[in-house]
Amino acid sequence: MSIISVNDNGFLDKIKNKKVQFSCVISSIETTKYIPISGVNKKVIEYTPAADMELVVLGKSLSISTPPIDATGCPSPATITRANVDLKDIPVLTVDAGSAVKPKIPYISVDEKPTGDIYKGKAMDNSKELFKMGEIIGKNLTCDVLIIGESVPGGTTTALGVLLGLGYDAKDKISSGSVENPKELKLNVVENGLKYAKSKDVFDVLNAVGDKMMPVVAGMAFSSAKQGRPVILAGGTQMASVLSVISEIDKNYKKENILKSGLVSIGTTEFVLNDKNADLKGIVEQIDENVPIFASKFDYDKSELDGLKSYCKGSVKEGVGAGGISVYSYANGLNLNKVRKYVEKNYYKWFSVDEWIILH
Amino acid sequence: MSIISVNDNGFLDKIKNKKVQFSCVISSIETTKYIPISGVNKKVIEYTPAADMELVVLGKSLSISTPPIDATGCPSPATITRANVDLKDIPVLTVDAGSAVKPKIPYISVDEKPTGDIYKGKAMDNSKELFKMGEIIGKNLTCDVLIIGESVPGGTTTALGVLLGLGYDAKDKISSGSVENPKELKLNVVENGLKYAKSKDVFDVLNAVGDKMMPVVAGMAFSSAKQGRPVILAGGTQMASVLSVISEIDKNYKKENILKSGLVSIGTTEFVLNDKNADLKGIVEQIDENVPIFASKFDYDKSELDGLKSYCKGSVKEGVGAGGISVYSYANGLNLNKVRKYVEKNYYKWFSVDEWIILH
Numbered sequence: 001m002s003i004i005s006v007n008d009n010g011f012l013d014k015i016k017n018k019k020v021q022f023s024c025v026i027s028s029i030e031t032t033k034y035i036p037i038s039g040v041n042k043k044v045i046e047y048t049p050a051a052d053m054e055l056v057v058l059g060k061s062l063s064i065s066t067p068p069i070d071a072t073g074c075p076s077p078a079t080i081t082r083a084n085v086d087l088k089d090i091p092v093l094t095v096d097a098g099s100a101v102k103p104k105i106p107y108i109s110v111d112e113k114p115t116g117d118i119y120k121g122k123a124m125d126n127s128k129e130l131f132k133m134g135e136i137i138g139k140n141l142t143c144d145v146l147i148i149g150e151s152v153p154g155g156t157t158t159a160l161g162v163l164l165g166l167g168y169d170a171k172d173k174i175s176s177g178s179v180e181n182p183k184e185l186k187l188n189v190v191e192n193g194l195k196y197a198k199s200k201d202v203f204d205v206l207n208a209v210g211d212k213m214m215p216v217v218a219g220m221a222f223s224s225a226k227q228g229r230p231v232i233l234a235g236g237t238q239m240a241s242v243l244s245v246i247s248e249i250d251k252n253y254k255k256e257n258i259l260k261s262g263l264v265s266i267g268t269t270e271f272v273l274n275d276k277n278a279d280l281k282g283i284v285e286q287i288d289e290n291v292p293i294f295a296s297k298f299d300y301d302k303s304e305l306d307g308l309k310s311y312c313k314g315s316v317k318e319g320v321g322a323g324g325i326s327v328y329s330y331a332n333g334l335n336l337n338k339v340r341k342y343v344e345k346n347y348y349k350w351f352s353v354d355e356w357i358i359l360h
Numbered sequence: 361m362s363i364i365s366v367n368d369n370g371f372l373d374k375i376k377n378k379k380v381q382f383s384c385v386i387s388s389i390e391t392t393k394y395i396p397i398s399g400v401n402k403k404v405i406e407y408t409p410a411a412d413m414e415l416v417v418l419g420k421s422l423s424i425s426t427p428p429i430d431a432t433g434c435p436s437p438a439t440i441t442r443a444n445v446d447l448k449d450i451p452v453l454t455v456d457a458g459s460a461v462k463p464k465i466p467y468i469s470v471d472e473k474p475t476g477d478i479y480k481g482k483a484m485d486n487s488k489e490l491f492k493m494g495e496i497i498g499k500n501l502t503c504d505v506l507i508i509g510e511s512v513p514g515g516t517t518t519a520l521g522v523l524l525g526l527g528y529d530a531k532d533k534i535s536s537g538s539v540e541n542p543k544e545l546k547l548n549v550v551e552n553g554l555k556y557a558k559s560k561d562v563f564d565v566l567n568a569v570g571d572k573m574m575p576v577v578a579g580m581a582f583s584s585a586k587q588g589r590p591v592i593l594a595g596g597t598q599m600a601s602v603l604s605v606i607s608e609i610d611k612n613y614k615k616e617n618i619l620k621s622g623l624v625s626i627g628t629t630e631f632v633l634n635d636k637n638a639d640l641k642g643i644v645e646q647i648d649e650n651v652p653i654f655a656s657k658f659d660y661d662k663s664e665l666d667g668l669k670s671y672c673k674g675s676v677k678e679g680v681g682a683g684g685i686s687v688y689s690y691a692n693g694l695n696l697n698k699v700r701k702y703v704e705k706n707y708y709k710w711f712s713v714d715e716w717i718i719l720h
Contacts, residue, residue: 019379019502057496091500096469106497109456109469136417137466140451142379142503 002336003327006281006293011265012331014230021143022325023093025150025213028100028114032154037186039178040153049151050103052078052320053094056085062104066351073307074315077322083342084325088334097212115211119189121196127206127215134219146224147328149234149321150213159241161190161209166244168286175237175278179314202248218245225258232265234324236272240283247287259288266293267324271317296326299337305347362696363687366641366653371625372691374590381503382685383453385510385573388460388474392514397546399538400513406460409511412438412680413454413463416445422464426711434670437682443702444685457572475571479549481556487566487575494579506584507688509594509681510573519601521550521569526604528646535597535638539674562608578605585618592625594684596632600643607647619648626653627684631677656686659697665707
């Protein structure tokens with residue numbers, strides 16, 4: 001089987017042969033400009049969300065000369081998402097919650113300005129409004145199933161901050177897009193930022209150390225579940241953090257019991273689920289043990305490309321909804337080796353050697 | 361029957377019991393700042409598209425204190441659109457093609473800057489790119505039926521300009537949102553603007569005297585029809601102008617014969633179809649006599665509100681997709697007097713007397 005299931009509640013049956021919308025909420029974080037919490041190359045970090053979404057929608061990046069790629073040649077997970085979108089003809093919606101560089105494709109604008117400096121506890125001042133914007137987006141979609149991914153460089157640090165701020169045991173459980181997870185650094189940043197949180201209320205915690213993607217995704221999930229639409233939160237520990245936001249908003253504000261509805265799941269990659277430096281399952285079960293986690297497998301060990309093999313050694317792991325969209329596609333008949341072959345076929349087109357040298 | 365059909369080709373059967381998306385493309389036009397081509401109150405003209413869409417999506421305007429209303433108390437057609445959206449639970453998508461004031465709701469951004477000065481032939485320089493943006497939007501929707509409306513103050517003038525620029529007999533056929541249609545003025549503006557068009561190519565004509573809504577709507581229609589999705593161009597003579605753009609792009613670029621597919625229709629109000637100072641049918645039949653026109657009726661003569669009765673005397677007539685969305689709703693069981701009653705019920709809430717006095 002190409003999907004690993006944890007706490008399965010029959011969710012996969014609800015997404016078979018249904019009209020799906022893949023959406024991806026993007027944001028930049030000011031802190032990444034001067035503290036190396038993200039593994040993304042500093043020269044391209046501001047371009048990453050835009051370039052990711054251009055690749056997913058158009059099959060090529062426009063804002064930079066190649067799609068994002070790390071120093072080991074490991075390509076952005078947007079390559080996996082693009083494979084799914086193209087092979088299964090999945091419609092894509094980009095939601096801008098403050099990407100520093102705007103994608104050169106149509107996108108839903110909810111906040112122009114990037115997430116602020118989480119080290120200073122100044123992530124945003126409008127998390128409640130962003131939640132409402134997310135609710136409006138979800139209410140006005142026409143799909144039967146909604147996948148929500150993210151592209152937020154530095155986003156595992158905000159995930160850590162929000163989980164800690166809401167009282168979860170998350171210190172050694174948060175994943176990273178790098179082989180070497182700079183855990184101490186991330187912890188220092190969010191512990192400092194949390195000092196400035198006005199209260200332990202979820203919106204105050206978000207305002208201090210969250211990122212703008214989080215309340216938007218939470219809002220989209222609420223209004224979708226309210227309409228009976230199954231939602232895949234497509235991501236790793238970042239989406240676990242969004243799950244904690246959803247749970248907290250439900251407890252204190254909405255009182256809709258959406259996590260009990262069976263309509264909200266987490267969809268990620270095997271690389272995150274099996275990450276020995278993190279514990280996605282351990283976080284999710286603290287929040288609500290009824291929420292299922294599905295992880296898509298990849299046969300990247302069979303690839304002749306070192307860049308793809310790097311995924312198996314802990315590079316990148318997840319992002320741009322790659323794991324969750326693959327869960328949907330696999331549940332709807334796509335074979336995992338088709339994803340690999342699609343990425344392999346396009347790898348040299350996307351990352352011509354000349355361009356790659358310029359970037360690194 | 362509450363729908364008047366012209367050149368009926370069975371289109372209405374294709375939109376029954378189907379998942380619909382209402383979309384509305386908005387733009388401002390620089391020329392309206394200094395030439396009174398639009399009947400909209402000058403103080404609120406820049407706020408009109410934003411306030412219209414806020415009303416449609418939220419049930420109230422946020423950017424100004426009441427929804428747009430003319431000097432006779434005749435409310436924006438957004439009130440009709442809102443009635444349909446609320447009564448039939450229709451999802452809404454706002455597309456910003458350069459509204460001067462941005463709506464305080466999520467919107468798809470395709471161009472931040474308003475349409476330029478059409479008197480100087482400088483409407484835009486990117487109509488081809490905007491067409492491609494529209495194509496991407498249409499390709500990535502999940503609905504079965506697409507309604508596309510517009511809110512573009514001054515848009516009947518750009519409609520005239522484009523039709524004349526493409527060689528159609530349109531001089532005395534273009535409608536207006538005012539009782540007194542300033543035909544001479546509009547003609548002077550576009551005849552001057554057309555002197556600057558680089559060629560008679562559709563994109564050059566758009567760049568000179570079009571508005572940014574037009575290529576975006578054309579693109580959305582192309583990619584939708586390509587997927588077999590029925591499209592209602594929801595508007596009056598402005599949408600006839602978009603139809604001429606579609607026809608021209610098809611002839612010279614796309615060669616997809618989309619107007620022969622039977623999937624593209626015009627949906628408007630009886631107030632436009634029966635406008636004695638205009639000739640929607642005469643324009644559409646010059647472009648392609650196979651394109652059906654549907655006009656929704658309203659029993660506004662029965663209203664006790666002068667503001668609603670004004671529609672029957674030629675005020676406002678159409679806009680924000682009011683006619684087309686009503687065609688969809690009527691075809692799906694909504695009774696026309698429910699629309700009137702909804703607007704009547706909310707009229708005093710929307711337009712409290714105090715606010716109304718401030719604005720006029």
